[in-house]
Amino acid sequence: xxxxxxxxxxxxPNAGKSSxxxxxxxxxxxxxxxxxxxxxxxxxxxxxxxxxxxxxxxxPGIYSIYPKSIDEELVIxxxxxxxxxxxxxxxxxxxxxxxxxxxxxxxxxVRDLGIPTVLALNMIxxxxxxxxxxxxxxxxxxxxxxxxxxxxxxxxxLNGLKLAVVKTLANRYASNDALPLPVSEExxxxxxxxxxxxxxxxxxxxxxxHDRMKMFSTQQRETxxxxxxxxxxxSKKYQSEETVKRYEQITEVVDRCVINLNRQWDAAPxxxxxxxxxxxxLHPVGGYVFFLAILFVMFxxxxxxxxxxMDLIDGGVASLNEWLKGVLPNSAITALLxxxxxAGIGGVLIFIPQIAFLFLFISLLEETGYMSRVMFIMDKLMxxxxxNGKSVVPLISGVACAVxxxxxxxxxxxxxxxxxxxxxxxxxxxxxRLPIYTVLxxxxxPENKALFGLFNLQGVALFGLYLLGFFMALxxxxxxxxxxxxxxxxxxxxxxPTYKGPRFxxxxxxxxxxxxxFVFEAGKIxxxxxxxxxxxxxxxxxxxxxxxxxxxxxENPSLQGVKLQNKIAAEKLENSYAGHFGHFVEPVIxxxxxxxxxxxxxxxxxxxxxxxxxxMSTIYSMGGEVDDENATIKNRMRAEINPDTGKPMYDAALxxxxxxxxxxxxxxxxxxxxxxxxxxxxxxxxxxxxxMTALAYLSAxxxxxxxx
Amino acid sequence: xANLADLKIGEKGExxxxxxxxxxxKLLEMGCLPGTEVVLTHLAPFGxxxxxxxxxxxxxxxxxxxAETMLIKRT
Numbered sequence: 001x002x003x004x005x006x007x008x009x010x011x012x013p014n015a016g017k018s019s020x021x022x023x024x025x026x027x028x029x030x031x032x033x034x035x036x037x038x039x040x041x042x043x044x045x046x047x048x049x050x051x052x053x054x055x056x057x058x059x060p061g062i063y064s065i066y067p068k069s070i071d072e073e074l075v076i077x078x079x080x081x082x083x084x085x086x087x088x089x090x091x092x093x094x095x096x097x098x099x100x101x102x103x104x105x106x107x108x109x110v111r112d113l114g115i116p117t118v119l120a121l122n123m124i125x126x127x128x129x130x131x132x133x134x135x136x137x138x139x140x141x142x143x144x145x146x147x148x149x150x151x152x153x154x155x156x157x158l159n160g161l162k163l164a165v166v167k168t169l170a171n172r173y174a175s176n177d178a179l180p181l182p183v184s185e186e187x188x189x190x191x192x193x194x195x196x197x198x199x200x201x202x203x204x205x206x207x208x209x210h211d212r213m214k215m216f217s218t219q220q221r222e223t224x225x226x227x228x229x230x231x232x233x234x235s236k237k238y239q240s241e242e243t244v245k246r247y248e249q250i251t252e253v254v255d256r257c258v259i260n261l262n263r264q265w266d267a268a269p270x271x272x273x274x275x276x277x278x279x280x281x282l283h284p285v286g287g288y289v290f291f292l293a294i295l296f297v298m299f300x301x302x303x304x305x306x307x308x309x310m311d312l313i314d315g316g317v318a319s320l321n322e323w324l325k326g327v328l329p330n331s332a333i334t335a336l337l338x339x340x341x342x343a344g345i346g347g348v349l350i351f352i353p354q355i356a357f358l359f360l361f362i363s364l365l366e367e368t369g370y371m372s373r374v375m376f377i378m379d380k381l382m383x384x385x386x387x388n389g390k391s392v393v394p395l396i397s398g399v400a401c402a403v404x405x406x407x408x409x410x411x412x413x414x415x416x417x418x419x420x421x422x423x424x425x426x427x428x429x430x431x432x433r434l435p436i437y438t439v440l441x442x443x444x445x446p447e448n449k450a451l452f453g454l455f456n457l458q459g460v461a462l463f464g465l466y467l468l469g470f471f472m473a474l475x476x477x478x479x480x481x482x483x484x485x486x487x488x489x490x491x492x493x494x495x496x497p498t499y500k501g502p503r504f505x506x507x508x509x510x511x512x513x514x515x516x517x518f519v520f521e522a523g524k525i526x527x528x529x530x531x532x533x534x535x536x537x538x539x540x541x542x543x544x545x546x547x548x549x550x551x552x553x554x555e556n557p558s559l560q561g562v563k564l565q566n567k568i569a570a571e572k573l574e575n576s577y578a579g580h581f582g583h584f585v586e587p588v589i590x591x592x593x594x595x596x597x598x599x600x601x602x603x604x605x606x607x608x609x610x611x612x613x614x615x616m617s618t619i620y621s622m623g624g625e626v627d628d629e630n631a632t633i634k635n636r637m638r639a640e641i642n643p644d645t646g647k648p649m650y651d652a653a654l655x656x657x658x659x660x661x662x663x664x665x666x667x668x669x670x671x672x673x674x675x676x677x678x679x680x681x682x683x684x685x686x687x688x689x690x691x692m693t694a695l696a697y698l699s700a701x702x703x704x705x706x707x708x
Numbered sequence: 709x710a711n712l713a714d715l716k717i718g719e720k721g722e723x724x725x726x727x728x729x730x731x732x733x734k735l736l737e738m739g740c741l742p743g744t745e746v747v748l749t750h751l752a753p754f755g756x757x758x759x760x761x762x763x764x765x766x767x768x769x770x771x772x773x774x775a776e777t778m779l780i781k782r783t
Contacts, residue, residue, distance in 0.1 A: 064737040099765045102738065105737065236730070244742075247736075282759070376757060376759065376769050380756045380757065492771045493738065493774060494768070494770070495766060495767065496766075497766075498766075
């Protein structure tokens with residue numbers, strides 16, 4: 001059987017590349033990793049003809065083949081290296097027809113690399129609204145490639161694209177019709193003599209970008225440097241000349257293939273919706289008010305809407321456990337299944353509604369083009385704190401999960417800005433903190449109170465915690481800016497795309513992918529830790545656990561019934577391995593108001609904070625005979641009595657101290673691993689872990705001492 | 709010589725050159741070639757960053773200090 005052909009999908013940011021990818025592949029998508037780099041690799045299968053699948057590879061959006069940031073380097077490493085495992089058989093360049101010249105620059109570079117290329121013209125309707133009529137048949141002839149008109153968002157024109165791809169795969173067009181590049185032939189001949197490369201433009205790309213290309217050895221890089229020196233070849237100067245030259249040629253082609261009706265009729269320029277909306281969204285006052293309002297609505301919605309499915313899941317898991325305990329024989333296996341495994345899985349499932357809501361909002365903001373307006377109005381403000389307008393996206397994504405958020409910092413050009421963003425992003429309250437916040441807020445903030453008769457007080461408390469995380473991130477960034485004295489220029493040259501209606505299919509796919517990744521990636525860890533924890537809480541050193549019952553009966557002869565059972569279970573837990581760990585750390589966390597039970601939860605959540613709630617349910621379901629109506633974790637914690645005072649354990653001082661601790665502490669192995677991958681040094685994850693833990697401890701200490 | 713940062717909202721200019729080689733590469737790629745018409749369309753709060761319309765085809769934002777490297781002729 002023939003190998004499945006690989007097609008790279010390339011295009012400017014906002015040209016509709018991911019829309020087209022989704023239209024072509026639908027649910028046949030898979031994410032993976034590129035060998036050697038941490039970039040997420042998105043591939044999908046497209047049925048070109050019955051029984052003839054092709055593999056589509058989605059590459060990051062770029063404006064030219066010459067990389068300006070780390071994530072853009074990936075593209076030349078694949079397209080410039082025919083030995084790369086992902087080197088495509090052909091490319092589809094998606095071009096925004098309403099901005100044709102700029103989009104054709106990238107197209108012409110890809111074509112000149114010797115990769116058979118199809119041009120997919122997208123957003124023709126937008127171009128026509130603005131008065132441009134494109135003769136795509138003529139364009140195909142001029143550019144010597146197949147051109148397909150598509151509407152990526154609506155999935156129109158895909159048959160034409162299929163035809164163009166089939167033809168291109170069959171014919172393998174000779175691409176370069178002797179492009180007069182502004183460089184002497186001797187330079188290219190020298191590269192070709194040294195490296196045996198046939199394609200003119202690829203030789204040039206190697207000569208210019210060899211430092212960024214992983215395929216070359218140090219020795220080969222020296223050879224390139226020698227060739228550059230011999231010919232006094234300056235990469236920057238050449239690049240600038242090449243870009244100008246290409247634009248000249250593109251302008252000639254476009255002038256022959258595109259008619260501008262406005263110019264011919266001398267009509268006034270069209271006032272678009274984008275202009276009107278920007279008047280408001282970019283307003284010096286209104287812009288900020290609107291942004292804050294959006295965030296506020298987002299958190300109110302997440303807190304109030306998500307609670308219904310969450311209560312269902314919480315109650316469902318509790319009643320499932322009750323039922324299982326009733327029908328299964330009372331044994332260690334049953335206990336492992338119910339208190340260990342199912343309680344752990346419940347702790348994962350309960351996240352789903354909130355993660356889904358958060359990603360719904362984030363992807364809507366990205367989809368509509370509003371996110372880049374946020375960067376625009378926030379840049380000056382963020383820069384004062386050592387960040388960058390582009391840090392806003394990682395920070396907002398950090399609200400969902402710090403791992404993808406840290407990965408998204410790659411679009412920040414400046415290393416210093418990027419490093420600071422990476423270090424402070426985990427201070428943003430991620431979705432794993434939400435269940436902890438939810439449980440604790442429910443314990444210490446009154447439920448049916450409303451602020452100004454309008455806002456749910458619990459929602460306000462939640463919003464406050466998110467704001468606190470954000471301000472702490474800013475303050476930490478400012479401190480780091482003062483410490484790190486790197487003199488490096490960052491730049492903020494960025495397109496403000498036109499506003500677009502969201503593609504609901506794309507939004508749904510984003511939500512699906514993130515929930516999926518969470519349930520299977522984070523879920524595995526959570527369930528594993530839940531089971532380990534159950535074992536640690538059920539077994540202990542020596543025979544103290546076995547003797548617990550006799551000892552309790554002996555010491556408290558008057559106790560009977562449920563109270564006796566509770567006392568025995570608590571005694572067992574205290575003598576288990578987990579109990580010993582808890583007691584071991586108790587002196588350190590005592591000043592924060594925590595006892596050894598919370599100590600167990602703190603220890604387990606140093607690997608992943610989301611296990612806090614699971615740990616609490618394990619601990620408390622073992623700490624007493626479960627009575628049916630108070631089976632949820634919230635109620636069990638509410639019923640817990642402080643043995644020293646006789647009052648409820650979870651009062652305001654302890655509740656807020658724990659909330660602050662979890663808001664600031666670095667309790668996520670995956671984030672630390674991501675920071676290591678992105679900074680390529682153990683120094684930065686260690687700094688991150690150290691400063692966040694110190695911050696968490698000191699703040700929780702201050703809160704507890706002030707409130708108690 | 710005027711630069712892009714000198715424009716007020718609604719004012720037009722024509723690009724004549726650049727003073728920073730590295731930034732000019734990025735700007736050229738984005739279609740800011742000498743001879744291209746630009747219009748200042750938006751100022752962020754505090755007047756920085758700015759947004760321009762490039763040859764009537766799309767909106768580009770940049771910081772004030774970056775705009776200062778783009779030399780223009782008022783039209």
